[in-house]
Amino acid sequence: MIDLSVRIKNLKFETPFLNASGVWCTTENEIDEILKSEAGGVVFKTMTLEKRVGNPEPRLYVTDDFSINSMGLPNLGVDYYCQIASKLKKYQKPLIASFAGFKEKEFYILAEKIDNTDFDGLEVNLSCPNLEGKGIFAYDLDLSFKILKNLKKITKKVIGVKLPPYNDRETIKKIAEKFLQLKIDFVTLINSYPLGAFIDTKNERLVIKPNQGIGGLGGRVLKPISLAQVILFHKFSQGKIDIIGVGGVETGDDVYQYILAGAKLVGVGTRLLKGPKIFSNLKKQLEKIFREKKINKIEDKLGQLKDY
Numbered sequence: 001m002i003d004l005s006v007r008i009k010n011l012k013f014e015t016p017f018l019n020a021s022g023v024w025c026t027t028e029n030e031i032d033e034i035l036k037s038e039a040g041g042v043v044f045k046t047m048t049l050e051k052r053v054g055n056p057e058p059r060l061y062v063t064d065d066f067s068i069n070s071m072g073l074p075n076l077g078v079d080y081y082c083q084i085a086s087k088l089k090k091y092q093k094p095l096i097a098s099f100a101g102f103k104e105k106e107f108y109i110l111a112e113k114i115d116n117t118d119f120d121g122l123e124v125n126l127s128c129p130n131l132e133g134k135g136i137f138a139y140d141l142d143l144s145f146k147i148l149k150n151l152k153k154i155t156k157k158v159i160g161v162k163l164p165p166y167n168d169r170e171t172i173k174k175i176a177e178k179f180l181q182l183k184i185d186f187v188t189l190i191n192s193y194p195l196g197a198f199i200d201t202k203n204e205r206l207v208i209k210p211n212q213g214i215g216g217l218g219g220r221v222l223k224p225i226s227l228a229q230v231i232l233f234h235k236f237s238q239g240k241i242d243i244i245g246v247g248g249v250e251t252g253d254d255v256y257q258y259i260l261a262g263a264k265l266v267g268v269g270t271r272l273l274k275g276p277k278i279f280s281n282l283k284k285q286l287e288k289i290f291r292e293k294k295i296n297k298i299e300d301k302l303g304q305l306k307d308y
């Protein structure tokens with residue numbers, strides 16, 4: 001019997017597949033469709049204190065190999081998501097609230113609001129690359145650690161952090177060690193690579209408009225970068241912090257790569273732009289791999305990369 005279920009603390013996910021925040025999770029209808037699919041749970045669109053329309057269009061460009069986006073966090077605001085969470089509880093799948101402040105204090109106000117609702121977990125988005133004139137919180141480690149320490153005092157719910165890619169092992173090590181100390185339950189690795197550009201030579205212009213035409217890079221090209229982050233974080237946290245692997249997930253083989261790297265669950269972003277049917281395909285493909293390799297459950301292979 002193949003069992004694809006996994007747990008993060010007390011939260012049980014019947015399958016290890018989630019949407020990546022921002023894709024197919026902005027409206028109640030979209031979230032409802034994710035919950036009706038083979039996804040094990042749902043991560044909501046990153047919510048902010050106020051509703052936002054986001055950046056001007058065109059702000060998303062997608063090819064088979066990559067996506068570039070500079071959405072600018074268009075969302076319906078924290079109050080809307082808190083209200084629909086109670087309705088969506090009926091699916092009995094974990095509901096994860098992704099949220100981001102523009103200032104430190106906003107993270108605390110958001111967490112207080114979310115803590116009093118039917119959300120099961122929080123994903124603190126410290127890594128949005130697309131806000132005009134704003135930096136990425138997670139590249140300021142001292143501020144990020146301070147925010148997380150305070151958030152831990154505010155919420156008793158399962159808490160995770162969405163991080164951007166880092167370019168050196170030392171930083172990942174420092175973060176993993178600090179997160180162990182702070183008792184962070186999970187990390188989501190990774191958000192889009194912050195600086196991506198593509199030029200349409202016919203029109204001789206960049207394919208998106210906001211932020212000088214430079215946006216977050218996702219899709220297939222992100223997977224090698226993301227896998228390396230997962231492998232290093234898993235190693236430096238001694239496998240004690242659960243990981244949601246995000247970046248270029250399209251097939252069961254991709255999911256299996258993330259499991260071997262040390263990720264318990266995966267999130268699908270760019271590929272999910274085509275619709276939630278991906279989740280039943282991933283399930284079939286991963287089950288086939290498990291059958292062929294005689295694997296019964298994900299934990300048996302988690303982080304089990306062989307040495308040369």
Ligand SMILES: Cc1cc2nc3c(=O)[nH]c(=O)nc-3n(C[C@H](O)[C@H](O)[C@H](O)COP(=O)(O)O)c2cc1C
Nearest residue numbers: 020021022046190191192218219247248268269270
């Ligand atoms: C259209 C779009 C919107 C996104 N919005 C968010 C968001 O609101 N919050 C977030 O944490 N990540 C957001 N992301 C990043 C994804 O969650 C994911 O980390 C990234 O796209 C890499 O995964 P992928 O290679 O499967 O696309 C967004 C990505 C896309 C393509």
